Amino acid sequence: MNAAIKVENLSKAYQIGQIGTGTISRDIERWFVTKILKKDDPFLTLSEVNDRKTRSKSNVVWSLKDINFEIAQGEAVGIIGQNGAGKSTLLKLLSRVTAPTTGSISIKGRIASLLEVGTGFHPELTGRENIYLNGSILGMRKREIDRKLDEIVDFSGVERYIDTPVKRYSSGMYVRLAFAVAANLESEILIVDEVLAVGDAEFQKKCLGKLEEVGKREGRTVLFVSHNMSAVLALCAKGLLLRDGSVTFEGSVSECINRYVLGHTEISSLEQIASNEGTTSKIFGVQVNPAATIAHELGDRFDVSVSLQCSNLDEQAIIFIIHNDSGQQIVHNRISAKQLGLKETNRLFRLRLSVPPLWLSPGLYSIFFKLISLRGRTESERHVLEVRNDFDTTSRGVIDPNIEWTLEPIDAQVKVSVGGSTTAQGSMGFNGGRKQMADGVFTDSKVIS
Amino acid sequence: MENARRITEEWDLVIEGRSSLFDLKLEEVWRYRDLLLMFVKRDFVAFYKQTILGPLWFFLQPLFTTIIFTFIFGNLAGLSTDGLPQPLFYLAGITAWNYFSECITKTSTVFKDNANIFGKVYFPRLIMPLSIVTSNLVRFGVQMLLLVGMMMYYAAVGGSFSVTWAILLFPLLVLLMAMLGLGLGLIITAMTTKYRDLSFLVQFGVQLLMYITTVIYPLSAAPEKYRFWLELNPMTAIIEAFRLGLLGQGSITLTSLGYSVLFTLGTFVLGVVTFNKTERTFVDTV
Numbered sequence: 031m032n033a034a035i036k037v038e039n040l041s042k043a044y045q046i047g048q049i050g051t052g053t054i055s056r057d058i059e060r061w062f063v064t065k066i067l068k069k070d071d072p073f074l075t076l077s078e079v080n081d082r083k084t085r086s087k088s089n090v091v092w093s094l095k096d097i098n099f100e101i102a103q104g105e106a107v108g109i110i111g112q113n114g115a116g117k118s119t120l121l122k123l124l125s126r127v128t129a130p131t132t133g134s135i136s137i138k139g140r141i142a143s144l145l146e147v148g149t150g151f152h153p154e155l156t157g158r159e160n161i162y163l164n165g166s167i168l169g170m171r172k173r174e175i176d177r178k179l180d181e182i183v184d185f186s187g188v189e190r191y192i193d194t195p196v197k198r199y200s201s202g203m204y205v206r207l208a209f210a211v212a213a214n215l216e217s218e219i220l221i222v223d224e225v226l227a228v229g230d231a232e233f234q235k236k237c238l239g240k241l242e243e244v245g246k247r248e249g250r251t252v253l254f255v256s257h258n259m260s261a262v263l264a265l266c267a268k269g270l271l272l273r274d275g276s277v278t279f280e281g282s283v284s285e286c287i288n289r290y291v292l293g294h295t296e297i298s299s300l301e302q303i304a305s306n307e308g309t310t311s312k313i314f315g316v317q318v319n320p321a322a323t324i325a326h327e328l329g330d331r332f333d334v335s336v337s338l339q340c341s342n343l344d345e346q347a348i349i350f351i352i353h354n355d356s357g358q359q360i361v362h363n364r365i366s367a368k369q370l371g372l373k374e375t376n377r378l379f380r381l382r383l384s385v386p387p388l389w390l391s392p393g394l395y396s397i398f399f400k401l402i403s404l405r406g407r408t409e410s411e412r413h414v415l416e417v418r419n420d421f422d423t424t425s426r427g428v429i430d431p432n433i434e435w436t437l438e439p440i441d442a443q444v445k446v447s448v449g450g451s452t453t454a455q456g457s458m459g460f461n462g463g464r465k466q467m468a469d470g471v472f473t474d475s476k477v478i479s
Numbered sequence: 480m481e482n483a484r485r486i487t488e489e490w491d492l493v494i495e496g497r498s499s500l501f502d503l504k505l506e507e508v509w510r511y512r513d514l515l516l517m518f519v520k521r522d523f524v525a526f527y528k529q530t531i532l533g534p535l536w537f538f539l540q541p542l543f544t545t546i547i548f549t550f551i552f553g554n555l556a557g558l559s560t561d562g563l564p565q566p567l568f569y570l571a572g573i574t575a576w577n578y579f580s581e582c583i584t585k586t587s588t589v590f591k592d593n594a595n596i597f598g599k600v601y602f603p604r605l606i607m608p609l610s611i612v613t614s615n616l617v618r619f620g621v622q623m624l625l626l627v628g629m630m631m632y633y634a635a636v637g638g639s640f641s642v643t644w645a646i647l648l649f650p651l652l653v654l655l656m657a658m659l660g661l662g663l664g665l666i667i668t669a670m671t672t673k674y675r676d677l678s679f680l681v682q683f684g685v686q687l688l689m690y691i692t693t694v695i696y697p698l699s700a701a702p703e704k705y706r707f708w709l710e711l712n713p714m715t716a717i718i719e720a721f722r723l724g725l726l727g728q729g730s731i732t733l734t735s736l737g738y739s740v741l742f743t744l745g746t747f748v749l750g751v752v753t754f755n756k757t758e759r760t761f762v763d764t765v
Contacts, residue, residue: 036490044763122762126494126601129759135494146599152521154528163521166514167600195528 032103033138034219034251035124040097040133042119043090093119095275097133101268103218106245106252108262108283110290111272117255120272121145121223124253139218139251142168146223148208153197157188157207160196164211178214185240186210206233213240219251220244241265259287259355260393284416287394291414313338313348313401313410326417328390328430334383336399336410340375343367349400350383352415354393360428361388389431390417503755508603518610519617537621541577545570552695559700561728564638567629568726572694574626575656575721578619579714580685582660585611587667587681590761597762604758605751608665612657619653630725645724645731652721655739658747659713665750669757672764693718698730710735713742 094116101107111117122128124135125143150167151160161182165175175182183189186207188199196204222241238261245252245265256262262269262283269286271279279289315337326332340346346367352360372379396412527533545566552558553565560568586608590597593607633640671677692714693701701709709715716735723729 122598123494127598128762130494130496132496134496136490137492137494138490141492143600149599150596152525154525155521159521159524163517166511166517167596167602169511169602170513172513172516 033100033136034103034105035101035138035253036136037097037099038134038136040094040120040123040135041092041131042094042116042123042128043092043131045090092275094123094130097275097277099270099277099280101251101253103138103251104245104249105268106254106266107268107270108266108286109253109255109270109272110257110259110262110286114274115272116275117272118145118223119275121221121253121255125221137219140169140216141219141221142212142215142217143221144168144212144223145221147205147212151196151204151208154195156195157183157186157192157199160207161211164208165215168212168215169217170215174216182210182214185213185236202233209233209237213237213244217250219253221253223255224257238265259291263287263394288414288416291394291396291412311339311341311346311401311403311406311408313399313408316398316410316413318397318413318415326390326415328392328417329387329432330417331387332385332415334385334397334413336381336383337378338381338399338401339378340367340372340401340403342375342403342405343372344404346372346401346403348381349402351398351400352388352390353396353398354390354428355395358428360390360395389429391427391430392417501752503605503751504603508605508609511602511606514602515606515610515613518607519614522610522614523617534621537618538625541570541573541622541625544573548573548695558696561697561699561722563640563722563726563728564633567633567638567640568697568722568728569695570626570629571722571725572718574619574622575652575718576689576692576694576714577622578615578653579656579660579717580689581615581618582612582657583664583667584681584685585615586661586664587671588678589664589668590672590757591668591678594762605754608661608668608754612661616653616657626725641727643724643727645720645729648720648724648736652717652724655717655743656714659717659739659743662743662746662748662750665754666746669750669753669761672757672761688712688714697722697728699728710738713739715739 097116097120109117109120121143122145123130124137125141125145127145148164150164152163155163158179161179162172162175165178165182166172170178183192186203186209188203188207191199191203196207199207220241241252241254242265244250252265254262254265266283269279269281269283270277271286271290279286313336315335317335319333319335320326320330334350338348348365348367348370350361350363350365354360367373370381393416395415395417397415398412399410401408401410527536530536532539548569549565553560553569589608589611597604597607630640630642667677667681689695691709692712693709698706698709698715698719716731716739719729720731720736721729723731
């Protein structure tokens with residue numbers, strides 16, 4: 031394998047709590063112990079897992095601990111993990127913002143990192159001046175920027191304001207310009223942190239498209255961090271799952287995302303059970319058939335089942351929920367215990383649902399149940415459903431139904447309709463909403479010409 | 480971070496936890512020279528944007544300081560100016576001193592001021608203080624025009640001063656001031672990432688330092704017993720040489736100037752090494 035990045039035993043320790051106040055004596059002590067006595071650094075002795083939920087006596091935290099991986103040239107890798115898993119630390123080390131505590135990173139090729147868009151933008155300078163400034167900060171030479179200037183301005187779409195100070199820009203324009211500079215960097219390796227969360231949907235799409243082009247067409251190595259799983263899925267072939275400072279999985283991106291979402295919910299369902307110890311109401315064991323780990327097609331019908339037990343029947347209701355990966359509720363289907371015919375308490379039931387084709391757009395969805403009553407609520411674990419569409423991945427809608435499109439010449443009818451007759455309308459017929467719209471557009475253009 | 484031993488044909492860059500103290504990455508600094516110029520340009524454009532007087536401000540500050548100094552130290556206190564026209568004497572001192580003091584105060588906060596940008600993107604950190612010194616150099620050049628203008632005026636009205644051979648030292652003096660200011664500033668900024676106290680010291684320390692440097696009085700006017708102590712200040716010989724070259728009055732010896740040169744070189748090397756060591760992980764502590 032022709033490696034672009036090789037990471038060996040990489041670790042990074044942070045001291046938490048009060049940092050750097052009145053520590054001259056500690057610094058001297060540390061220097062004495064390590065340099066004179068040649069002992070281990072007392073600052074780094076404890077090697078515990080970075081779990082921010084439990085308190086520890088030590089105020090040293092290993093943000094990354096003994097990380098090893100290799101990335102081949104031209105590979106697009108998504109780095110995923112919860113907040114605090116060490117993603118940002120890893121990117122900081124890779125982009126040389128800070129140095130590792132131990133271990134090494136070997137890099138082949140020029141590396142450009144985009145941890146933030148618009149680093150170093152000066153509000154008083156014009157768009158053009160900021161392109162040069164920002165480009166130089168990112169490591170471009172002046173003549174390189176000269177050459178790329180038109181392309182950058184064009185991509186940003188703020189040509190009209192290019193000689194206006196950026197402090198007069200809207201925040202959207204600012205981000206557009208900033209991303210345009212970064213997107214046109216010439217480097218063999220590109221590191222992108224969650225910078226695309228800003229800007230409007232259209233521009234986000236453009237950025238993702240540009241990144242895709244960079245990765246797939248130009249064959250550059252891309253490291254991408256995002257919580258937007260469909261973006262990761264669309265962009266990357268390989269995934270790296272970080273958890274509490276260690277790499278817990280390395281492999282195909284869809285497998286990686288599955289593990290991430292499942293691992294993520296394991297914790298939350300445990301928490302749920304713990305916090306609901308007083309009651310015996312529970313809902314668990316979500317199963318999807320065909321199995322959720324198999325990619326579903328757009329028009330697939332599927333069955334879901336879940337086990338439940340209720341401690342009382344006061345206003346009890348069960349909710350079936352499907353979220354997409356940005357947390358938007360796609361399905362929220364509620365049924366009361368009464369409607370369901372549930373009359374017995376403290377007995378285990380299996381609930382089966384038959385879900386009709388939902389025509390969900392390609393992406394990742396989580397499926398789970400909520401059990402609510404007057405006394406409280408409990409949630410089942412989440413199941414991940416990957417919906418894929420091999421023919422067309424351009425859909426950005428929530429659903430992508432299989433619409434039948436037909437085209438018919440209407441020359442004869444136009445004449446009639448101009449005359450005000452309604453019979454022509456009737457003879458055309460409708461076949462889905464889109465057809466109607468297409469007709470409208472078509473007719474309009476006819477009238478204009 | 481670049482470890483020369485491990486960079487083989489296989490890898491272009493190796494990032495490691497520890498590195499040599501003297502691995503200064505000067506090659507990389509040179510590669511980023513365009514960025515340095517970009518920062519200098521930014522400093523200037525940002526300075527006079529949305530001001531009415533614009534670049535004129537570069538002249539006003541030394542001009543008004545000279546007027547006040549002439550009034551207070553020259554007229555009220557009656558301090559000696561070695562027989563030179565008072566405004567000329569003060570302006571020369573102020574111009575040189577300003578360059579040094581700007582270099583030291585601006586570079587001493589370089590980590591704190593740029594924590595945001597340093598935390599997001601890598602470029603050789605030394606670029607930033609170097610750009611500050613360069614910006615100040617341009618400013619110093621503009622202010623020198625004012626001094627030259629005033630010298631021409633006094634030459635026309637017959638003021639008693641003369642340009643001497645020591646003007647040949649001028650480039651060396653500018654370099655010394657830059658390196659000394661930079662070196663001290665770098666040491667301070669490296670230490671302030673951990674111990675913030677130092678930044679308070681710099682604010683009034685530099686101001687006090689001016690009074691124990693021969694800016695508002697000539698070294699010749701100082702009592703014999705204090706002269707040694709004044710010359711311990713490396714800036715004294717530099718300012719004296721500066722005035723000797725441009726105005727013909729100033730007391731320097733080979734020892735005093737040699738001492739300044741050695742002191743400056745030592746400070747500069749120490750500063751760059753300290754800065755380089757701190758730069759690697761300062762993002763974690765600042």
